[in-house]
Amino acid sequence: MITPSTIAVFEYEMKRYAAELRNIGLLIDREPERINDFLHLPAMKAINHMMIPPEYGGQPIITIGQEKYYGLSSLERVITIEQLSAGDAGVFLGGPGPSMSSIVMMDLGDEEQKERFYSHFMKGSAWAFFALSEPDKGSDATEISTRITRQSASDMKLNGHKFYIGNGSRASIGLAFAQTNRTPLGIQIAIVDPSIQGFKATPLDTMGLRGLRISHLEFEDFPLEEKDIVGRHLSPTKRGLWGALRTFHRMRPSVAALALGIAQASYDYVLEQRSIFTEREKTELERLEMRLHSLRSMIRHAAAEIDQNAQKGYLASLSKIRAASLAEEATELALAMMGPGSMVEHPLLNKWYRDARAFEFMEGTTSIQKINVFQAYANGKMQHA
Ligand SMILES: Cc1cc2nc3c(=O)[nH]c(=O)nc-3n(C[C@H](O)[C@H](O)[C@H](O)COP(=O)(O)OP(=O)(O)OC[C@H]3O[C@@H](n4cnc5c(N)ncnc54)[C@H](O)[C@@H]3O)c2cc1C
The missing domain is CATH 1.20.140.10 (Butyryl-CoA Dehydrogenase, subunit A, domain 3)
Known part of the structure; x- marks a missing residue:
């Protein structure tokens, strides 16, 4: 738990990680894929485990005062992220780890889904994507047109496009928002395994935050099952x-x-x-x-x-x-x-x-x-x- 008296110590630790990110920031800006050459850095290892609850293998950042931070509270995150972004925002965002998707999984995933999701980051460096935006449909999420069609609980298909998706072309797991019917309650979140046929990711050329490798994702008859729908145990208003x-x-x-x-x-x-x-x-x-x-x-x-x-x-x-x-x-x-x-x-x-x-x-x-x-x-x- 972060308190006012421990913030300065925590910031000091984060500044050391920030210096590592700064050192490689310009290189990653020129050649985003070179990020793979730096996954051994302590900062990158810490980012890979940020925001993973301890019960799913999360490893804390331990300060000199022996405080442990998992990045699970918003306050911990803003202190961490400000410092790492001052180091280099492109490298931080392009670094491995569950990132935003972790917050969704923590809030909405069931036990089996959390286990499956977080286990990716335990094997080594891995990336996750969070795919909501679509071409021409960023701000109004209720208008998304990516669609899940359902024949049975074990035979569902995902079709559509996602755009501007951070780390989309590097991720080994991701969350994709898609509609099952044309109501706001009909928009569901699917856990996606990009190694399965029916998925394609193309990195987009960007002016800024190039390390993040924002991508265009395409789903064509991508197979899903009921167990892939995040929060299947919750009522429609809660998932x-x-x-x-x-x-x-x-x-x-x-x-x-x-x-x-x-x-x-x-x-x-x-x-x-x-x-x-x-x-x-x-x-x-x-x-x-x-x-x-x-x-x-x-x-x-x-x-x-x-x-x-x-x-x-x-x-x-x-x-x-x-x-x-x-x-x-x-x-x-x-x-x-x-x-x-x-x-x-x-x-x-x-x-x-x-x-x-x-x-x-x-x-x-x-x-x-x-x-x-x-x-x-x-x-x-x-x-x-
Ligand atoms: C670096 C970067 C990383 C990103 N990463 C991700 C990601 O990982 N996953 C993901 O899903 N998305 C991601 N996005 C997409 C981002 O969420 C969208 O760009 C954002 O939601 C805006 O959508 P849009 O670009 O379609 O703009 P639009 O929604 O088309 O908006 C264009 C303009 O119209 C205005 N506007 C739109 N609707 C209204 C309204 N109702 N009232 C008044 N004004 C309005 C907006 O303010 C804006 O100025 C990323 C974007 C960037 C730049």
């Missing part, structure tokens, strides 16, 4: 897309923490590279520093709130809006402060500038987050507003 909504709230502070990490890295970079500033520049840097502090506090608050009540997602939405925009602004400011030619002369700033553009889209765009915030307000969930 599928409906059940996963709580999961999305929990992921949102983590995306905000990713963006904060890049913003902080850009700020730190300028201070490392330059020592003399004009008065105007000093003011700009002071403003940025204050915004970084206040965003960090907001993200941790949002994460702690979600750990207490997974329905309370509006603060997470607000922090995600702010973080995505601050990452863009901070990377632009850093480039401006390093002078003309900085895009070429400072490859890290060039990379962070590109990487920062992804956060607007990941885990819901600003417009969608604003809708969430308005709904929380309209439903009386903003008690302190």
Whole structure:
């Protein structure tokens, strides 16, 4: 359990892992598949086991104070992820491990499904995908058209396309959202084994977060059975897309923490590279520093709130809006402060500038987050507003 007094120790440990990610960030940006050459790094091994509950073999990060962190709470995750993203967001996201899919499995999987899912990461480095978005259907998940057709409990077929799926072409297991009938309750989540015939993954060429290898997935008569439907033991309102909504709230502070990490890295970079500033520049840097502090506090608050009540997602939405925009602004400011030619002369700033553009889209765009915030307000969930 993370407490205010242990946060500094934990951050210190994470900074050591972050340095390993930073060392290989530019190489992985150029050649994403080279990530396989670095799976032996302690940071990569820790990422592979992050977010796996101990009862399924999860191994904790143990700090010098002997505290154990499994990355199971949102607060643990935002602290970890901010530091690792400041190291390199592309390598962190492209690293192995169950990632987002773990939160769905923890919440909705039955015992056999959890065993099957988590065992992948016990054998060595492995990746999982989380496939919700489709070509032209990102924000409105209720409109997805990937479909599960059912002849019997042992004869089901998955057909459709998924787009922008992180680590889609590397994963050895994944979760795919698909409709069984055209109602929100009809959207189910299937556990997919990419080695089975009927699955194809093509990496997409991207400007930013290239290490993540976002991919186009195609399912053609991909065979499924009832045992592959996540949360088959739960009622329709507690599984599928409906059940996963709580999961999305929990992921949102983590995306905000990713963006904060890049913003902080850009700020730190300028201070490392330059020592003399004009008065105007000093003011700009002071403003940025204050915004970084206040965003960090907001993200941790949002994460702690979600750990207490997974329905309370509006603060997470607000922090995600702010973080995505601050990452863009901070990377632009850093480039401006390093002078003309900085895009070429400072490859890290060039990379962070590109990487920062992804956060607007990941885990819901600003417009969608604003809708969430308005709904929380309209439903009386903003008690302190
Ligand atoms: C780096 C990266 C990694 C990703 N990883 C994954 C992944 O692992 N798995 C996965 O499933 N997806 C993933 N995505 C996809 C991501 O979730 C989608 O890009 C996102 O949901 C937006 O969907 P879209 O791109 O189709 O945009 P659209 O939904 O088409 O939105 C386009 C624009 O329209 C606006 N808009 C849409 N609907 C509304 C509305 N109702 N009201 C007001 N404005 C609206 C949006 O705000 C946006 O500005 C990833 C994306 C990126 C960039």
